[in-house]
Amino acid sequence: MTTTTDWTEIGCHPVAERIHRIPLPMPGDGLRAINVYVVEGPDGVSLVDAGWNVPGNLEILRAGLRSIDVGLSEITDVHVTHIHRDHYTMGPELRRVVGARIHLGVGESPGLAALRDLANTVPADSLLQLRRAGAPGIASAAREQALTETWLERDWELPDEWTDEGPVVIGGRPMTATVTAGHTKGHLVFDDPGSGVTFTGDHVLPRISPSIGFELGGWDNPLGAYLSSLEAMLDRPDSLMLPAHGAVGGSVHARVRELLAHHDARLDATRRAVASSPGATGLQVAQALPWTRRERAFTSLDDFNQMIAVCETMAHLDVLLERGEVIADSSEPVGGGVADEGIERYVVA
Template sequence: MSSSTTPTAYAVSPDSGEHWSKEGAWRVTDGIHRIPLPLPMDGLKAINVYVLETADGLTLIDGGWAIEVARDLLERCLRDIGYGFGDIRRFLVTHVHRDHFTMATVLGHEYGADVALGLGDKPALDLLNDPTLDESPFLEVLRTAGAHELAELWAAGGGERPDPAIWLLPDTWLEGDQRIAVGTRTLDAVHTPGHTPGHYVFADRGAGLLFAGDHVLPTITPSIGFTVPPTPDPLGDFMASLTKVRALPDLQILPAHGPVAPSSHARVDELLSFHDDRLEQSLAAIADAPATGFTVAHQLAWTRHEKSYDELDPFSQGMAAMETKAHLELLVARGRATREETPGGVLFSAAPIGSSA
């Protein structure tokens, strides 16, 4: 939840010369356009959908959130560059979160376009389509982080059952690293679990581009721990995936949120450094007494403005509690902390000096 360089709220994207979220189909390079679509009620403001032109039609990387205002804007922007929904042949979706997946699956089923998603996100779709689900599955994640009152607040504010009409299964499951032909381009589909278990980035080495989804964001740190069903060590997965992307050539970042940015290597290094620092801060917070992720989150600063936890809105507070728990879980995995499951949430304690792995 921290940021680097220019704040997202003020970031200008070099392809448009405008604020990165300004409406339009912005030319990134020959045959590739970036279309920011709105995210109402979300601090991120927009998601970038990337349109790749081929002789046979369009491939879109991510689809946006299945809401009317975003659908109408996507249709208008495609029309501005000479296309319509019927020209879409495939969606390559970076991960299952609603702002990336739901419009892709709705349009894919309406127009017969293939929708591809990482297999690691299948458990999330299965859960969201479970007819016995009687509350938002994120509420239990909040409770294990010790944020019980926040879970009740989330529930009161819309923790209802997900709408199965926008959580349809994809046509293609992506598994492992593979190469995908998109017209004359070849994309390296690279599995990068962490933000979600099935997250993928798509590297166009020939053009020097990284379609980075939410894995490498230029102005903010991707949220960690905000996924269901929960995984044992999402931050450990994320940092390993960052190292994996760092081993690729240095590529221009085409992110899901924020402006086009020049260097994947530089940004990955910043993200790894941020989380290393956060791990040390989290460890210091449990040095004297056991604590939950919720309790430790109160001791940390949030966003580039170094806000206190109590200054955050309830949704951001929940994200912060989940992310802090992810840091504490990685400390456990590294032998630097211990954990105990209690009715009040998972309690973490610093491991005795000299016991770390």
């Protein structure tokens, strides 16, 4: 088990029997790095998550593998937890370079299809939620920022195989793939009972709660799905957590309980914000809440994180709506303006 104080330290770190972790940098991203896991077994070498295809990462991966006497060409398969760029886009590159096969959860198919159809990184479904929340300015800023980002069709080629929930073989080792919807619809975690570990992707992270619903393919109560997926993990045997971001280790069950408690507290804070300002829009509720572990003011967040914050708020409001704890009204435009049509305003039930 690796004991480095900085989990992003470049290298190839052992985490379990014949399982190593190679952090690959995420330039300009607050998460800093993604853990790519190298799984050696009787059928060769597989990766869990591929990393972000940015300059230098392929060489970092190659050097990490070399340190354990594994060649890049020995990678036969890449099992991706979900369809975000830091997890997926190195997969097609590895297929081009060494012929590795890409495996992706079947529930990610609509999101990948929508992404390929758009041919850009504009978060179209998130923009719809921003407009529903009464935040067209944030939506416009997010769209303009996304349009400045480089789009490479080759980064989003289709996988070789769509993975269903159930038994899966990774590196020749029998594991179980479980759909854990919420962060994305088709997010998968992989249980390796032989090693007593679970590759938790972004579903269970050690220090933060993952963003909810930041994907294409439609919006369907993503936080409700996330909470249900967390609760279902408590019905399975506990294991050691191998997350996509952050240090490895710790009980999956213990962290799941912390995440459930966090969202209970967040739902309560959201309901109280509505109660204190009847008729508030989603944006106004988000502005009333603290953000990040440092409890920062909404106005201190950059455009991207304001978008994430408003979408998170809408996800929490949708759970409260489903539970009957708040009521939404979008029948009358605020101030009678056409631009306000479809904006929801909330009151406590």
